[in-house]
Amino acid sequence: MNTLIFRTVAPYLSALMMLFSVFVLLRGHNEPGGGFIGGLIAVSAFAIYGIACGVSAVRRAMKFHPMSIAASGLLLAVVSVLPSLFFSQPAMTSQWLALPFLGTVIDLSTPLFFDIGVYLVVVGAISSIALSLEERAD
Amino acid sequence: MAATKTTVDITAAMVTEAVPLADWLLVAPVLLTMAGGAISIIFRKKSATQPWIAITTIALVILSNIGLLNHVLTNGVVTMVMGSWLPPFGIAFTADPLGALLALTASVATMCVAVFAMNSIAENERRYGFYPFLLMLLCGVTGSFLTGDIFNLYVWFEVLLISSFGMQILGNEKVQIDGAVKYAVLNLIATTLFLAATGLLYGLVGTLNMADIAGKLKAFDNSGPMLGLATLYFLAFAMKAAAFPVNFWLPASYHTPRLVVAAIFAGLLTKVGVYALLRVMLLLMPEGRDWLASLIGIVAIATMLTGSLGALAQTDIRRLMAYLVIAGIGAMMAGIAVGNEVAVSGAIFYSMHSVLIMTALYLLVAFMFQMSGTFSLREIGGLYIRTPLGAGIGLILLLAVAGLPPFSGFWAKLLLVAGALEAGRGWVAAGILVSGLFTTIAVGRLWIFAFWRGGNEHTVDGIQALPIARSSDAADISWSIWLPLIILTALIFVIGILPETMMSITENGAKTLIDPTAYIGSVFGGIR
Numbered sequence: 063m064n065t066l067i068f069r070t071v072a073p074y075l076s077a078l079m080m081l082f083s084v085f086v087l088l089r090g091h092n093e094p095g096g097g098f099i100g101g102l103i104a105v106s107a108f109a110i111y112g113i114a115c116g117v118s119a120v121r122r123a124m125k126f127h128p129m130s131i132a133a134s135g136l137l138l139a140v141v142s143v144l145p146s147l148f149f150s151q152p153a154m155t156s157q158w159l160a161l162p163f164l165g166t167v168i169d170l171s172t173p174l175f176f177d178i179g180v181y182l183v184v185v186g187a188i189s190s191i192a193l194s195l196e197e198r199a200d
Numbered sequence: 201m202a203a204t205k206t207t208v209d210i211t212a213a214m215v216t217e218a219v220p221l222a223d224w225l226l227v228a229p230v231l232l233t234m235a236g237g238a239i240s241i242i243f244r245k246k247s248a249t250q251p252w253i254a255i256t257t258i259a260l261v262i263l264s265n266i267g268l269l270n271h272v273l274t275n276g277v278v279t280m281v282m283g284s285w286l287p288p289f290g291i292a293f294t295a296d297p298l299g300a301l302l303a304l305t306a307s308v309a310t311m312c313v314a315v316f317a318m319n320s321i322a323e324n325e326r327r328y329g330f331y332p333f334l335l336m337l338l339c340g341v342t343g344s345f346l347t348g349d350i351f352n353l354y355v356w357f358e359v360l361l362i363s364s365f366g367m368q369i370l371g372n373e374k375v376q377i378d379g380a381v382k383y384a385v386l387n388l389i390a391t392t393l394f395l396a397a398t399g400l401l402y403g404l405v406g407t408l409n410m411a412d413i414a415g416k417l418k419a420f421d422n423s424g425p426m427l428g429l430a431t432l433y434f435l436a437f438a439m440k441a442a443a444f445p446v447n448f449w450l451p452a453s454y455h456t457p458r459l460v461v462a463a464i465f466a467g468l469l470t471k472v473g474v475y476a477l478l479r480v481m482l483l484l485m486p487e488g489r490d491w492l493a494s495l496i497g498i499v500a501i502a503t504m505l506t507g508s509l510g511a512l513a514q515t516d517i518r519r520l521m522a523y524l525v526i527a528g529i530g531a532m533m534a535g536i537a538v539g540n541e542v543a544v545s546g547a548i549f550y551s552m553h554s555v556l557i558m559t560a561l562y563l564l565v566a567f568m569f570q571m572s573g574t575f576s577l578r579e580i581g582g583l584y585i586r587t588p589l590g591a592g593i594g595l596i597l598l599l600a601v602a603g604l605p606p607f608s609g610f611w612a613k614l615l616l617v618a619g620a621l622e623a624g625r626g627w628v629a630a631g632i633l634v635s636g637l638f639t640t641i642a643v644g645r646l647w648i649f650a651f652w653r654g655g656n657e658h659t660v661d662g663i664q665a666l667p668i669a670r671s672s673d674a675a676d677i678s679w680s681i682w683l684p685l686i687i688l689t690a691l692i693f694v695i696g697i698l699p700e701t702m703m704s705i706t707e708n709g710a711k712t713l714i715d716p717t718a719y720i721g722s723v724f725g726g727i728r
Contacts, residue, residue, distance in 0.1 A: 133241035133332075140235045143227075146284075150218035153227045155284040 072114030079107035087181050088174075097177035101184025108189045109196075117197050120189075128190035135182025142175035215284045225268040226280045226293045226346055229261045229303060233339035240332045247326040251318045254331040258311045261338065265304040268346075272300045273705065277712060277722035279348060287723050288409035294348030294723055297709035298548055302475055303345040305552045308691070309467040309559040310338045312684035316563050317460045319680045320570075325370055325458075333370075334464065337363040341468050345475060348723060350398055350484075351408045353476065357394065357440075361387055364469060367461045368453070379456030386449035390439035397432040404429065411723035414484050414716045423487060430488025433480045434496070441473030441529050444502040450526060451510065455518035459569065462518065463562030466525045467555045474532045474551055481536055482544060482713040489539055497537035501631035504530030508638035512645070515577045517565050520646060524561065524601055527639055528554045531603075534628050535616050543619025544710035549702060550612035553695070557601050557609065560688035564597055567681055568650060577649045581659060584651040587677075591651040593689045598643035600692045603636045607696035611703065 083103035090096030112120040124131070146155035159170045236257030240250055272278055272295050281290035295303075314334060321330045340360025347353050368380045402408055404425055405416040417426055435446070442450040450470070454462050481489040481496075489496070507527025514520040528550065535547025565575070571587060572580045584591040600607035613632055620629035653659060695702050712718050 129244065130242050133238040136238040137235055137242075140231050140238065143231060147221075147224060150221070152215055152219050152280050152282060152284050152290075153224065153231075154282045 069114045072110055076107035076111040079103055079110070083107065083181075087177060090177055091171070091173060097180030098184055101181040102188065104181070104185045105188040105192060108185075109192050112193065112196050117193050120193060124189070128186045128193065130186070132183045132186025132190065135179045135184075135186060137179075138182065139176050139179030142172045142179060145172055213286055213289075215281060215286060215290075219280065222267070222271050222275075223278055223280045225264050225271055226278060226295055228264040229268075229307065229342040229346070230339055232257055232261050232264065233335045233342065237332045237335035237339060240335060241329070244327060244329060244332065247323045250326050250331045251314060254314045254335055255311070257335055258307060258314055258338065261307045261342070262304070262311060265300065265307050265342070268295055269297075269300040269304050269705075271295075272297055273708065277718050279722045281723075288407045288412040291352050292348035292409055292411070292723050293346050294411065294719065295346050296712040296719055297705050298475070298478065298713060299345040301548065301552055301705055301709060302471065302555070303342045305555045306341050306345065306468050306471075307338060309555050309688075310334065310341075310464060312559060312563065312688055313460050313464045313467075315680050316463070316566070316684045319678050320460050320566055321370075321458060328370055329366060330370055330461075333363045333366045336360075337367065337464065337468070339363075341472055344472050348410050349408050350401070350410055350413065350480075353479075354391070354395055354398060357391055357472070357476075360469070360472065361391065364465060367464075368457045370458055370461060373456075376456045379453035382449050383453035386439060386446070390436050390446075393432060393436035393439070397429055397436060400425075400432070401429055409723065410479070410484060411716070411720040415720050417485060417487070426485060427488050427491050430481070430485045430492060433485070433488075434477070434492060437473045437477045437480065438499065438533075439473075441470050441477060441533070442503075442526055443499050443529055443533055444506050444526075447503065447506070447526050447529075451519055451522040454522040454525070455516065459518070459562055459566035462521075463559045463566070466521065466562050467559030470525060470529055471551050471555050474529060474547075477533070477536055478544070478547065478551075478713060482539065483716050483719060486539075486714070489536065493537055493539060496533060497625060497628050500530050500533035500537050501628065501635075502530070503527070503533060504631055504635035505638070506530075508635040508642060511642035512638055517568065517575045517577065517580070517646065517650070520577075520642065521558070521561050521565055524639065524642070525554075525558055527635055528558065528601070530635065531613065531616060531632055534620065534632055538616070538620045538623045538625055538628055539714075540619050540623045541707070541710045541714055542615055542622055544713060545703070545706040546612050546615025546617075546619055548706040548709045549615055550609070552702070552706070553600075553608040553612045553692070556688055556692055557597065560597050560685065560692065561601060563681075563685055563688070564594055567677070567685060568594075570677065570681070572650075577646065578657045580650045581653045581655045581657075585654070589682075591647075593685055594651055595647055596689050596693060598647050600696070602640040602643050604640065605696070606693075608692045608699070608702075610696060611699040615703070615706075 083100045086095040086103060087097055087100030108120050143154050145157045146153060157172045161168045161170055236253060240253045243249055277294060277296045279292050279294045281287050281292045283290055317330060337360050340356045340363060343356035343359060344353055347356060365380060365384055368383060369376050405413055407413055407416060420426060439446040454465060504527050507523050507530055510523035511520050511527065514523060532547045532550045535543045567590060568583065569575060571583055574580050600609045603609040603613040613636060617629045617632055
């Protein structure tokens, strides 16, 4: 897959896919999408970048080790379960916070953070597998 | 997405009254282990701090489980429904005495293994994630014990299975991969059967909540499909629990992983299968259990006998232990086959005992290997001279696994035999006693060969052979090996001397299983 066209396009393509994955993640609460599918899209972005430019370039671009990303996602998901503890509600009861921002209202909620956690777990775990498979192939 | 104020009345669909803080003890073990696992993955390169993260987490889990057991014993069955949705739509976590007791025992066994592993898992192997896997395994196991939703039980099974795959190949040896493949394939088949049965059950009653299933199946007229489902569940969980004839994966795989890993596997994994059998056969499908009782009885006796005879035939200590695990599984299944309150109480007692004793025995094997450098009954010997304390611990543990008084195994078997006689199933009682005799011979042989005789096979009586290569002195054994062994032995001893408390808990657990009113009442409100 070492063609010039692919290598030139790949960084832009993966950047677009990353952006799209975040979009899918954020619309997930009320519409099709969410952390899992968003995470998969992000992993495909990393995979495309890896096929074009090599595994080490992907690892540099990710900054953190994939396993650490997955673990921090798991931690975030656990933390997002806790807020209902302080309102004497059962675990995982959603808490909402409407935040006025530049004339519009942003709804922040614990399910959103749980979903971000799922996103990170998927990104970390699957890209960890994909990268080590690609490394083997080299 | 806009946060318009809804005018819909949510009281019909959601929990609206305040939840006491104590109910959070239900989810605390799962959340703690998940968070601890995540933190130990983040710090996976710092192999010196790894054990301490795990030990702190497990200590918190033990405290929370003690609190939970206390909460359950004082207030009856406790339920928390995730996300405030009312059952059966919200996923329920429900703790009865059975689940809470096993969760506590499992966390104690895991703690002992975590401490033991400080010394026996090499620094570089910690980097492959022994401690994160251990925490996630505990997460899956406690999740299985505490969930009140049958699909959620499947999810926790997956969590613990995936962690166990990771632990099993720690060390990357060829023989480990071989063992792991056998283990993985058989367990995946069992899990698939479990999932298929759950799908069919959902098609039948339209719910996954265990309390709801128990209630709906009772009112179900057409018993044919239910009996088929009970058989399917029985096969799936019997495979997990390693019951005859689907137990061949266990001796084929339990001698390959690191011994601490085998210790936690032998302690926890098969017991999760037994727990699932208790839950499904007694709480959900008592009619199915009545119908299958004779089959379960035959399977139980065959499991006990193959286990104890297998243990007699082995010369490799690790394989011998694997057969002892199987013999124990047979005894627990005998309790399910009999199915009255005394026998089920015995089965719960035995599960608790088996978690502690099997963990302890595998740790003992690791200790014996460190002292003698061999697993072979022919080569080993003379350990009594080198470590009288170790020999004492070994004697207590081996007598306890054979079910001799005054240790915890005795009371479990006593309840099982009493229950079987009460129900007029004398042949089950006979099976338990005969298998106990064989086990006694097998462990007696092990103790005499390993500890009592002066040296290896060729040593003349009364003479101590030359020290075997790779052996170390008792003084070299670190505290992290002694401490878990002594704690487990002490627990087994104390439960054996003072069994009343434990018996009242297991009796309570058996009552809740056999008469599901309290369980259903806890989930659907009303009786608390």
